[in-house]
Amino acid sequence: MEIDMERNNNRKRPASTDLPLQWSQWQLLDSILPTGGFAHSSGLEAAIQTRVITGPEDLHTFVVHVLENTGSLLLPFVYTASKSPSADTLCKLDRMLDAMLTNEVGRKASVAQGSALMRVAASVFSEIPLLKTMRDNFLSSGAVSFHHAPIFGLVCGLLGFESETSQRAFMFITLRDVISAATRLNIVGPLGAAALQHQIAHDAEAITEKWSNRGVEEACQTVPLLDTVQGCHGYLFSRLFCS
Amino acid sequence: METGKIVIEKVRGKSTVTKSFSKYPLKFIIPRKVGPSRVDAVWIYALTYGGGIVSGDDISCKLEIGAGCTAVLTTQASTKVYKSLGSKCSEQSLEAEIGSNSMLVLIPDPVTCFSTARYFQKQVFRVRSDSNLVLVDWITSGRHESGEKWDFTHYKSTNNIFLESDQPLFLDTVLLEQGSIVPLAERMQDYQVIAMVVLLGPMLRHIQGQVQEDVKRMMAKQLQGSPARWDRQMKSNTRRRGYCSNSFLDNRISLSIPEASIGWLGGIAGFVALFLKNGR
Numbered sequence: 001m002e003i004d005m006e007r008n009n010n011r012k013r014p015a016s017t018d019l020p021l022q023w024s025q026w027q028l029l030d031s032i033l034p035t036g037g038f039a040h041s042s043g044l045e046a047a048i049q050t051r052v053i054t055g056p057e058d059l060h061t062f063v064v065h066v067l068e069n070t071g072s073l074l075l076p077f078v079y080t081a082s083k084s085p086s087a088d089t090l091c092k093l094d095r096m097l098d099a100m101l102t103n104e105v106g107r108k109a110s111v112a113q114g115s116a117l118m119r120v121a122a123s124v125f126s127e128i129p130l131l132k133t134m135r136d137n138f139l140s141s142g143a144v145s146f147h148h149a150p151i152f153g154l155v156c157g158l159l160g161f162e163s164e165t166s167q168r169a170f171m172f173i174t175l176r177d178v179i180s181a182a183t184r185l186n187i188v189g190p191l192g193a194a195a196l197q198h199q200i201a202h203d204a205e206a207i208t209e210k211w212s213n214r215g216v217e218e219a220c221q222t223v224p225l226l227d228t229v230q231g232c233h234g235y236l237f238s239r240l241f242c243s
Numbered sequence: 244m245e246t247g248k249i250v251i252e253k254v255r256g257k258s259t260v261t262k263s264f265s266k267y268p269l270k271f272i273i274p275r276k277v278g279p280s281r282v283d284a285v286w287i288y289a290l291t292y293g294g295g296i297v298s299g300d301d302i303s304c305k306l307e308i309g310a311g312c313t314a315v316l317t318t319q320a321s322t323k324v325y326k327s328l329g330s331k332c333s334e335q336s337l338e339a340e341i342g343s344n345s346m347l348v349l350i351p352d353p354v355t356c357f358s359t360a361r362y363f364q365k366q367v368f369r370v371r372s373d374s375n376l377v378l379v380d381w382i383t384s385g386r387h388e389s390g391e392k393w394d395f396t397h398y399k400s401t402n403n404i405f406l407e408s409d410q411p412l413f414l415d416t417v418l419l420e421q422g423s424i425v426p427l428a429e430r431m432q433d434y435q436v437i438a439m440v441v442l443l444g445p446m447l448r449h450i451q452g453q454v455q456e457d458v459k460r461m462m463a464k465q466l467q468g469s470p471a472r473w474d475r476q477m478k479s480n481t482r483r484r485g486y487c488s489n490s491f492l493d494n495r496i497s498l499s500i501p502e503a504s505i506g507w508l509g510g511i512a513g514f515v516a517l518f519l520k521n522g523r
Binding site: 049050052061064065068072095096098099100102203206207210219220221222223224225232235236237 | 399401410411412413414415416417418420422424425429430431434437459462463465466467
């Protein structure tokens with residue numbers, strides 16, 4: 001009896017190598033990490049000013065649309081980069097995504113966030129010197145734009161996260177950033193935002209499952225209007241966000 | 244085996260069709276006099292027997308445009324995609340090679356997918372640094388007079404442009420599929436048409452510039468005045484769609500077509516800006 005109980009206890013505890021990884025995971029998803037994601041509203045600001053969003057139900061719908069389009073367009077890049085976190089793969093993915101992000105506002109936002117993430121990851125996760133080496137090489141060659149989704153996948157892959165976790169994490173930070181933008185744009189209060197984020201989590205998981213583990217040749221836009229709304233951002237007179 | 248192939252070369256200083264082949268269900272009509280005679284351009288009309296694409300049809304077409312030539316490829320009427328039988332998908336693909344200092348103007352009528360239709364379209368363009376391309380790719384919500392609004396099952400359209408064979412310049416795939424998480428009609432809101440227009444190449448610089456100016460002006464007008472202020476106390480269920488359905492704009496073009504409050508959007512300026520910036 002006692003031996004059985006001990007065995008059960010041992011089975012419940014995660015392997016000791018996984019635990020430091022969880023700390024890194026949580027740090028990567030924490031909004032306090034200085035990756036500049038908060039300068040971008042994923043087209044939310046433009047959607048409000050162009051009156052695409054006029055009420056709280058619109059906000060809920062908009063956020064789900066953002067997640068769907070992110071899943072269909074960007075998850076394949078996160079997946080591929082996390083499965084094969086090498087400089088070669090990253091260059092190919094970066095070039096391809098650069099040609100796919102045809103809306104200039106979205107393209108610039110992706111580059112800004114990717115560059116910041118690469119810089120932070122190279123300094124913070126010093127146990128992986130490859131991050132710093134890659135970054136230095138990319139900067140000197142100028143061949144890489146540092147798009148966000150592939151860099152995110154690369155960092156996750158090098159840190160040792162499973163690709164499913166990496167993809168879910170990318171969707172999580174997308175949700176996190178839009179909700180945060182909604183709060184700062186005063187569409188919803190902090191408590192309301194937190195409740196909304198929790199409500200949407202169910203759809204977010206379904207969307208993640210639907211678009212996970214696909215090759216980049218399958219990447220596509222499923223909510224074309226979103227791409228168009230985000231593109232408006234450059235024409236706004238007064239703006240809080242970069243995109 | 245292709246369903247159709249056309250080769251255009253300069254013969255005695257004029258763009259000329261030197262090879263034209265098509266087989267069922269595709270047919271090419273190449274009328275001799277379309278534009279004014281001082282304009283050197285070949286006009287090609289692509290038709291399908293029966294006026295539409297039937298479930299399971301697979302149409303592939305190759306287009307080679309030699310140096311210094313101009314070709315226009317269009318349709319006689321909108322491309323109707325009939326309902327899918329047994330979940331079969333209809334496919335159309337086009338591969339075009341646009342030579343140096345040439346121009347391809349691809350301006351078909353829009354695609355209209357009937358209820359339950361499944362359709363996939365892929366267009367690949369290989370260009371040189373001084374090639375020119377006008378590409379219009381658009382789709383309507385369906386037979387909306389019959390109440391079919393975004394009622395088809397699956398529509399996927401891919402447009403890829405490669406520079407010097409292998410450098411990806413523009414890769415765009417739109418997938419509109421009935422889905423349970425985000426219903427298609429909801430994603431398209433009140434729009435009945437969605438279009439994408441690409442203007443590429445040195446010969447089109449003046450049009451690119453004009454388009455950007457026009458869009459800037461239209462956007463400034465639309466966004467003038469106080470930006471929509473958000474009132475958290477406001478629990479409005481009536482959606483003010485007047486703005487959106489007629490003149491939704493961004494760095495792409497939007498024009499209102501008076502007949503049925505259709506708004507159509509074309510994606511240009513982002514792409515154009517890319518080109519102007521890189522000086523290609």
